[in-house]
Amino acid sequence: MVFETLYFLRKHTVHPATPVRRPPQAKDTWCTPVSTPVHTTITKTRSNIETKSELQDVQNKERDLSQLQKIQLFSPSPPPAYKSENDITQADTELKEFKPPSSNENSPDIPPVSEDKLDAIIETPQSPVPTSPSYHQKCQRFAQWSAIRDLFVPIDPQGPHYISWLFIMTISYSYNAWCIVLRATFPYQTPSNTSIWMACDYVSDVMYLLDTVFVKPRLMFLHEGFWVDDLTETRKNYRKKSQYKFDVISLLPLDLLYLYFGTNKVILRFPRLLKLQTFWEFHQAIDRVLASPYVVRIGKMLFYIFYLIHLNACAYYAMSDYIGLGSNGWVYDNQGSAYIRCFYFATKTATSIGKNPKPENTIEYLFMTAAWLMGVFVFAILIGQIRDIIATATRTRTEYRKTLDGSRSYLRRLNMPVTLQRRVASWYDYTWSKQRCFDEPRILNSLPSNMKRDVALEVHMTTLSKVQLFRDCSDSLLRDLVLQLRPVCFLPGDVVVRRGEVGHQMYIISSGECCVMSQDEKEVLATLQEGSVFGEISLLGIDGLRRRTATVRARGYASLFALSKSDLDAALKHHKQAAQVLRIRADQIIRENAARQAKQRMIRLEAKKSVSIHEDESIVRRRLSNTSSASNLTLEGARRQRSASALSKRRLSAVSESGVVDQGQAATLAVTCDRARTPLPTIVLSGD
Numbered sequence: 001m002v003f004e005t006l007y008f009l010r011k012h013t014v015h016p017a018t019p020v021r022r023p024p025q026a027k028d029t030w031c032t033p034v035s036t037p038v039h040t041t042i043t044k045t046r047s048n049i050e051t052k053s054e055l056q057d058v059q060n061k062e063r064d065l066s067q068l069q070k071i072q073l074f075s076p077s078p079p080p081a082y083k084s085e086n087d088i089t090q091a092d093t094e095l096k097e098f099k100p101p102s103s104n105e106n107s108p109d110i111p112p113v114s115e116d117k118l119d120a121i122i123e124t125p126q127s128p129v130p131t132s133p134s135y136h137q138k139c140q141r142f143a144q145w146s147a148i149r150d151l152f153v154p155i156d157p158q159g160p161h162y163i164s165w166l167f168i169m170t171i172s173y174s175y176n177a178w179c180i181v182l183r184a185t186f187p188y189q190t191p192s193n194t195s196i197w198m199a200c201d202y203v204s205d206v207m208y209l210l211d212t213v214f215v216k217p218r219l220m221f222l223h224e225g226f227w228v229d230d231l232t233e234t235r236k237n238y239r240k241k242s243q244y245k246f247d248v249i250s251l252l253p254l255d256l257l258y259l260y261f262g263t264n265k266v267i268l269r270f271p272r273l274l275k276l277q278t279f280w281e282f283h284q285a286i287d288r289v290l291a292s293p294y295v296v297r298i299g300k301m302l303f304y305i306f307y308l309i310h311l312n313a314c315a316y317y318a319m320s321d322y323i324g325l326g327s328n329g330w331v332y333d334n335q336g337s338a339y340i341r342c343f344y345f346a347t348k349t350a351t352s353i354g355k356n357p358k359p360e361n362t363i364e365y366l367f368m369t370a371a372w373l374m375g376v377f378v379f380a381i382l383i384g385q386i387r388d389i390i391a392t393a394t395r396t397r398t399e400y401r402k403t404l405d406g407s408r409s410y411l412r413r414l415n416m417p418v419t420l421q422r423r424v425a426s427w428y429d430y431t432w433s434k435q436r437c438f439d440e441p442r443i444l445n446s447l448p449s450n451m452k453r454d455v456a457l458e459v460h461m462t463t464l465s466k467v468q469l470f471r472d473c474s475d476s477l478l479r480d481l482v483l484q485l486r487p488v489c490f491l492p493g494d495v496v497v498r499r500g501e502v503g504h505q506m507y508i509i510s511s512g513e514c515c516v517m518s519q520d521e522k523e524v525l526a527t528l529q530e531g532s533v534f535g536e537i538s539l540l541g542i543d544g545l546r547r548r549t550a551t552v553r554a555r556g557y558a559s560l561f562a563l564s565k566s567d568l569d570a571a572l573k574h575h576k577q578a579a580q581v582l583r584i585r586a587d588q589i590i591r592e593n594a595a596r597q598a599k600q601r602m603i604r605l606e607a608k609k610s611v612s613i614h615e616d617e618s619i620v621r622r623r624l625s626n627t628s629s630a631s632n633l634t635l636e637g638a639r640r641q642r643s644a645s646a647l648s649k650r651r652l653s654a655v656s657e658s659g660v661v662d663q664g665q666a667a668t669l670a671v672t673c674d675r676a677r678t679p680l681p682t683i684v685l686s687g688d
């Protein structure tokens, strides 16, 4: 039963070697589903076998299927080939009796995939080409040294430990590449140090052997977007490659001929130089994983340049030795360090710098011509490539500088105020420090839409995960919106939206803070932080509010995502829940703002009212004192009194209109008015 289970799992998974431990991670969507249509087809076909022709049909289908499985599923143990009718009937019975293993019986480690989980898996954004399993910690064990040591575990070619192994191999290769030629030409291998050289040789040979026999055959590979980790398949895949042939030839034990030619015939180790592909593989791998791969690329070019000069130096010494050291003015004169002198000569000829000794015979002329040609073509190409690599590495920065300089000179030409120029410059600085590029949309647009979405999700995830709106709504809304978000930067004090303007965009704060200002812009109504959303009210058009309800300013530097009205509308059309959340929030803000405004109005009126009451009191008091001091009231006095009481009446009626006078104040007013003998105005008490 266990074998049946394993067979079942092997047949229906792409990673037959690891089906049981496969964690059900959302990012694993690129794996073959647990059950495949292939299985269904077999079951149905077999349950209907009745006639001989049907049996033959089944036979044919079986053949096709076994082919298919070989191609698609890489089953290490292919399904049995049914040859006779009996076989087929037997197989049919087997299949009928076969019960798919339940998760709790035979494969306790396999967690049952719930429908929700499945939905989540299907919903998970995925790239068309999966990254290596180690990246998603799917096959974490492959990324451990044990994977290199354990002979039955496939190796992840993008894992850090395989790259470390490639580094070791590159050192071994470089040792052979430099030292074989050096020892074959220069007299650096002497009887006293032969044992050291030989020890180094055989250490590198052991590395070569381990690589060819134990490491390379276990390397997982991508097949039609699936990582194949079946060891039989990985082995087959390695053997199909030309690299395998070179690796085997590079291991040829020609050193055995030392027994005949002597240990000084180091050139017998020449096949070791054929393992060049491992050297390239290392550089490709490191190029992929390093944040700034330019250093590695330049390093590789320098390696080629120095290696060519090294070969040149070795050839020069070999020729000098052949012609006779110091026998003429061109050859090496056997003075000083042989290698340094020859390397110096080779550098001079290869780069055509400096005065070279004149060749004196044909062979020397030929050598010099070859050296110069190599200098002109090969070195020119290599140096040109280094220039290109550096230019590519600094291209974005150069473009940034160019844009900045262009805008500065433009503003200067227009005689813009210095403060504005400074603002523009600091905007450039800030945008550059935040984004490191100005053409993010162009870079994203070069990707397929799925991948673009994945990248955008990954890049903006930290911010988006803080947005309450997205937390409350479905993931699909997030995926619909993420590509429409446009990053924008604002400087301290910049107005992001202005009260009264028509709204075209809403904003999500990615970093920094924004202040919602009161109507008179003297008070901060709310300080919005990372993950906050604003500017949505005018987009939603609630109760005809199509204009901004408040001014929002950036407090310090602020990075925001802008979302246009059309994109928001398009997304909300399909996500009613999100629309509802936004509306509720907008309603709440509108109500809060209205309440705040009403309160402010009341406060203002109260302040006005208390001022007017004080004024009235003082006027009435003045009048009373005038009345008592003048025993005989003149006509003029009477007129003044009348006008004063009229003013007092007018003021009081204004207060009464507001309806917010408290009882104490009203009583005071009544007394003062009575004293002034003026009729009391109609006052509506707030209590009434």
Ligand SMILES: Nc1ncnc2c1ncn2[C@@H]1O[C@@H]2COP(=O)(O)O[C@H]2[C@H]1O
Binding pocket: 497, 503, 516, 525, 526, 533, 534, 535, 536, 537, 538, 539, 547, 548, 549, 550, 551, 552, 589, 592, 593
């Ligand atoms: N009291 C408030 N608290 C928080 N945000 C607000 C407040 N008042 C207005 N806003 C936001 O400021 C935005 C200004 O533009 P909108 O009216 O489009 O949408 C508004 C709201 O998103």
